[in-house]
Amino acid sequence: ISIYELELESNVAGLGIEESSLISILGKWHPEQKQSFRKGTRDFFTEDDRLFERWDERHIAQLQHEFLRFKNAMVLWTMHPWERDARLAKEALRKGQQAYGVLVEIACTRSSEELLGARRAYHSLFDHSIEEDVAVHVPGIERNLLVALVSSYRYEGPRVHEETARSEAKILHNAFKASDKKKPIEDEEVVRILTTRSKLHIKAISTHYKEFSSSDITEDLDTGFLLKQTLQCLYTPETYFSTVLDSALKDGADETTRETLTRVIVTEANNVDMKAIKEEYHQKYGVDLSEKINGVANGNYRDFLLTLVARGG
Amino acid sequence: MASLKIPASVPSPAEDSEQLRKAFAVLFVRTRGSNGEFLMSIGRNGNDHHLIFAGWGTNEALVIKVLVHRNAEQRKLIRETYAATFGKDLLKDLEREVSGDFERALLLWTLCPAERDALLVNEATKMLTASNWIIMEIACTRSSHDLFMVRQAYHSRYKRSIEEDVAYHTTGDFRKLLVPLVSSFRYEGDEVNMTLAKSEAKILHEKISDKAYNDEELIRILSTRSKSQLNATLNHYNNQFGNSINKDLKTDPTNEYLTFLRRIIKCLTCPEKYFEKVLRYVIKGLGTDERALTRVVTTRAEVDMERIKEEYQRRNSVPLDRAIAGDTSGDYEKVLLALIGHGDA
Numbered sequence: 001i002s003i004y005e006l007e008l009e010s011n012v013a014g015l016g017i018e019e020s021s022l023i024s025i026l027g028k029w030h031p032e033q034k035q036s037f038r039k040g041t042r043d044f045f046t047e048d049d050r051l052f053e054r055w056d057e058r059h060i061a062q063l064q065h066e067f068l069r070f071k072n073a074m075v076l077w078t079m080h081p082w083e084r085d086a087r088l089a090k091e092a093l094r095k096g097q098q099a100y101g102v103l104v105e106i107a108c109t110r111s112s113e114e115l116l117g118a119r120r121a122y123h124s125l126f127d128h129s130i131e132e133d134v135a136v137h138v139p140g141i142e143r144n145l146l147v148a149l150v151s152s153y154r155y156e157g158p159r160v161h162e163e164t165a166r167s168e169a170k171i172l173h174n175a176f177k178a179s180d181k182k183k184p185i186e187d188e189e190v191v192r193i194l195t196t197r198s199k200l201h202i203k204a205i206s207t208h209y210k211e212f213s214s215s216d217i218t219e220d221l222d223t224g225f226l227l228k229q230t231l232q233c234l235y236t237p238e239t240y241f242s243t244v245l246d247s248a249l250k251d252g253a254d255e256t257t258r259e260t261l262t263r264v265i266v267t268e269a270n271n272v273d274m275k276a277i278k279e280e281y282h283q284k285y286g287v288d289l290s291e292k293i294n295g296v297a298n299g300n301y302r303d304f305l306l307t308l309v310a311r312g313g
Numbered sequence: 314m315a316s317l318k319i320p321a322s323v324p325s326p327a328e329d330s331e332q333l334r335k336a337f338a339v340l341f342v343r344t345r346g347s348n349g350e351f352l353m354s355i356g357r358n359g360n361d362h363h364l365i366f367a368g369w370g371t372n373e374a375l376v377i378k379v380l381v382h383r384n385a386e387q388r389k390l391i392r393e394t395y396a397a398t399f400g401k402d403l404l405k406d407l408e409r410e411v412s413g414d415f416e417r418a419l420l421l422w423t424l425c426p427a428e429r430d431a432l433l434v435n436e437a438t439k440m441l442t443a444s445n446w447i448i449m450e451i452a453c454t455r456s457s458h459d460l461f462m463v464r465q466a467y468h469s470r471y472k473r474s475i476e477e478d479v480a481y482h483t484t485g486d487f488r489k490l491l492v493p494l495v496s497s498f499r500y501e502g503d504e505v506n507m508t509l510a511k512s513e514a515k516i517l518h519e520k521i522s523d524k525a526y527n528d529e530e531l532i533r534i535l536s537t538r539s540k541s542q543l544n545a546t547l548n549h550y551n552n553q554f555g556n557s558i559n560k561d562l563k564t565d566p567t568n569e570y571l572t573f574l575r576r577i578i579k580c581l582t583c584p585e586k587y588f589e590k591v592l593r594y595v596i597k598g599l600g601t602d603e604r605a606l607t608r609v610v611t612t613r614a615e616v617d618m619e620r621i622k623e624e625y626q627r628r629n630s631v632p633l634d635r636a637i638a639g640d641t642s643g644d645y646e647k648v649l650l651a652l653i654g655h656g657d658a
Contacts, residue, residue, distance in 0.1 A: 116461065119498045127504045131497060132537035143529065147537070151496030152476060153464045159472040188488070196477035196492070 016069045016301025070301040076266045085118035093137045107149035108233035148195035155198040165204035168193050173212040176220045185224045202234045238280040249296050269308035316618035316654035326394035329379045336375040373644045381651040385425045414645040421611040427462035438482040445487050452494040453580035457501050486527040493536035500539040510545040521561050589624040596640045614652040
């Protein structure tokens, strides 16, 4: 019986459900085996005073999450990308501060046209503009950053003005160095540069930044999680995505973090970026992304993710 | 409603291009005769004397006739056909052959609306402070869709985003308002939440009473809410607090920022009244922005010029065309009058 206990446990600990093994094992159980399973696994079942072992509610909820992972991945995958991003944004606003990173991710890693599409879809789905909802839900200094990010329509062409990039690198350097006196997110110029300049321009800024500092621009920006994430998403999205994936695949991650696995793989599977993400992940963590997913995820969910990851080449 | 008049049967873009070329061609060949008089050569109608006496007027009239009575789609086709047939950019030829206010009016008119607005904003970022009005006007009076087309046109033409230029060239409270205004993509439906209208009217009233005119909440409401929602909120403001919001914002007539706020509100809720006022000040000579007349006429002729005319007549007891005729002259006057629907197509 303990083998089955382990099987169920591993199903709950991992991501997704190993449907085939559950079918083959559970399908054969006689009533006595089921009973001894219930009595034996204290974690999942508790003795009720009316003398029966009842399912623990939390574990049912957990199992539900695991069973739904495949469905959620499939629904997200087949959804129009604009609707997907609009819904992800809405969900992030509902969850509150812990989920603002999703807004930054959408605003900074999508192309200008994709972001505009998401804004259009948002109108259709929720009868509001994305910026008015972000403005209403996000308090304080973070509001300015997030509203500006979701409203941006960055230039995507090749032209960069190197002189301006250099002077803006200096502005950022000064602002980051003075972060103990004034938080960079409160600095209007920092916000202006990061929320309006094109991605190529920001890359140019990062290159020029080295003239003023021995460390990389993302290292110098220590304080302010959202601002750092903004910079990472704009400048090195592969690094950002690798970090997110690593957190999602770790042991003991909470449900919100685990959900990010579906989001990132489904969103990025069609992008050129997926290849870069896999390379970056391998370099950073010494393990193949596919291997890691194989070890941590189960069943149809695992197979679906692996198929998507493999598409990136 | 647009004041633009288009003839019942419109010539093909090829015919129009040909006409324009003729209009320019005569202008090209200006030589002086032995007695110093201007000669028109090429014997276009075989009667050089006639052309000398007629002067330049005939040709400008032709240009107006072809360009002014065409809508944006038709003008685009003409530009493309002109370029394909003669290998030249119509706009560059216009720039070379006509001048002054007439040139600017034709140039602005010939551009399609998105390019035109992008040009105006770019110009405005390079000017001094008076230009904040122009950026605001464009950001607030265009529909969400049209404003987005402007942003796309801006990318193509200037290789930068509109928001990065506006952010870079403005400062302080004006930047805090202008960047969100120019980046907004307001919901355009009629759905309105009356509870929200009440609560946001209250917020606005509080901030204004505290003279916190650059407060985050105030800016948030003005720069993100849909126009219908704003209307509901401001109506509620009026009902609840006795004064219209613009009346409460008039506490200091010399404060530029307050004037800016009032204009934003006007642009978002009743643009015809805003444009009527701009025209009134320009025509009376009170405004500092002489090019405003050209801008308003060329940008509104295809949108709501009829409403602006009605508003103008109502407010000034004089029809707009008479006022314009009194204030301008020559070809410039002709093109403005034609755009506002004076006379036939």
